[in-house]
Amino acid sequence: MLLFDGGKSRMRTVAEQEQPDLLLVDGMCCDPNELTMVEHVTTHHPRTAVVLLCASHTPEFLLNSMRAGVREVLPSPATASALEAAIDRVAAKLAGAQGQSTGKVLALVPCKGGSGATFLATNLAFQLSEHSSVLLIDLNLQFGDALAFVSDEKPNSTLADVARDIGRLDASFLAASAVAITPNFRLLAAPEDPSNAMEVKPEHIDAILNLAVLQYDFVLLDMARTLDTLSIRALDRAHRIYPVLQAGLPDLRNAAKLLGVFKSLGYAPDKIELIVNRFEKSSEIGSKEVRRSLGGIAQRTIPDSPKEVAAAINRGAPLAQISRANPIVKSLAEMASALAPRDEESPSFFHRLFGRA
Secondary structure (H helix, E strand, C coil), rough: CCCCCCCCHHHHHHHHCCCEEEEEEEEECHHHHHHHHHHHHHHHHHCCCEEECCCCCHHHHHHHHHCCCCCCEECCCHHHHHHHHHHHHHHHHHHCCCCCCEEEEEEEEECCCCCCCHHHHHHHHHHHHHCCEEEEECCCCCCCCHHHCCCCCCCCCCCHHHCCCCHHHCHHHHHCCECCCCCCCECCCCCHHHHHHHHHHCCCCCCHHHHHHHHHHHHEEEECCCCHHHHHHHHHHCEEEEEECCCHHHHHHHHHHHHHHHHHHCHHHHHHHEEEEEEEECCCHHHHHHHHHHHHCEEEEEEEEHHHHHHHHHCEEEEEHHHCCCHHHHHHHHHHHHHEEEECCCCCCHHHHCCCC
């Protein structure tokens, strides 16, 4: 372990030069503006766990600290037992992230109603969960029904409930709030009552994603068609955005508008990949026409299979559970394979933390 003078003013420098597993910062107690320095570290160095030591603090400061990505806030001076317990908790939370940096956030956005974005999001999540841990968050806050595509369960908690109790947010609370579809696939449902959508704020999404990427290999966002502050905040966090469209003129027009918005937001072209859903080779508008209309954005096609898709939706089950040989299942399996990270061995958290001592 290494000690540095200068405290909070040196956080960025220490994080960049030393890339520590754990950063203990003393003397940051009440000023929420100082937390921007912490947020820079947690955003740019997600593998570094930040623990603050404070002589006194307010409940509001605790909440803002969590939103900035802080793992623990301890009294200052901290006892040896308190520090040891905090390190144990940090180690437990990071255990699922060994061998990787953070989980990938993937956002699927419908270009038009009926594009099939929710079906693709839920079924891609299921395919990814066969080899990775996955959390799907239904961000269609007023009319989201992603859960019904893969389960007939009713959620005990929804995204609105998590937002309402955001002060309790930790790995176990997040997992308990989501419905377990498979051992590796959980789904955080949209509010049951559309009026509760107003309870979910952009800062809640930040806090949830800050935690989720440390707990899951993939975090999928099933987006609504609306572009507002909350959805843009979520899209900002996405590693990859998938506008979902069908090969028709209304979809192409909406996709062009959406791509224009993404360009104005400063999203790099390689952050976006079009998904042309329900694609038929005999269609009047083919892949070349889509590319000509929307530019050089990467695209992939998902074939049409209306009867099997309808059967899966009506049963509330992933299509792969009904027909492994279905061409859509094969296409999503290829997509999942391309997205899945390589398995790499990594030393344990305690070995990395104390091995340099």
